[in-house]
Amino acid sequence: MRAPTVVPTGVERTFDEDEIIVTKTDTKGVLTYANKVFLRVSALSEAQAIGQPHSLIRHPEMPRAVFKLLWDSLKARQELFAYVVNLAADGAHYWVLAHVTPSLDAHGQVVGYHSSRRKPERAAVSAAQDLYGRLRAEERRHTGAKEALDASWAMLQAMLDDQGQTYDQFVWDLTNASAM
Template identity: 60%
Template structure:
């Protein structure tokens, strides 16, 4: 573990290799962050599947594992939901340190301090079913296409977030209901 005050290693750029990694259905990937989304805890499954050492993740932003093919709109929805002090379930494709990717069904919740304030976030991720991934991937592909049409990150997130709201409204009353319908229907 890094000594407090010691310089952190520079964050390296990771290029996706197209290699998919998975983990056992009985394993959970667990991480905790502070209120800014900086990693304060990662379990051994997180480290093994993500191909990171503990020193490489503690103190880093959780988006360290963000895959470039994950729509930003999903993360905007995540942060919007957490800001309302609600939990969120989401299918996420993560990027490992070695360029491999791995799909998860994430359950992210706020963590509260003794005074009731949000002091961080806790995320448990389990392995999703192949059918669940197949159900969500076309939606994510549409969101990515929309994001890539816009010259700035802000415009991309706004446009894909609006598209996400419209597409979800066609399928379910909310994103949460949409995810639960996939979990129920596809057997996650």
């Protein structure tokens, strides 16, 4: 397993537009499956990835509010699309457009989560970086993790309210604008 003290190098890694990063986790977010694209881009071996929390690749510049939104959506049995920057085991980072969904068994019970990630357009990444930078700056103004989360969550909700949209609409506006 990667040491928890991986330092971001500032080197960005990309992957091809026709590639999809796929992972599956249990209900606690522990990796149960990772495809070869995930392993290559995250600089992890299968042995290093499987059995570890998906947060293994959490980049320190990802705002807490986005992860709250993710977990709130999954607990409500909803899918979520989000722009995410991840941290590879070698310190490189990579941006993805993630689609995360609950996985259900034959009885309709949630047994885990499935995530497919595509290569995002640069314009969408730039817009996400701007928003996420503002959210992280707000988080850094607070000493406690809960206060930081509450502050960035309030800021995200206020921004979305000002624009009259949901986070899903924000993501799709970025996706559609950068595709033109």
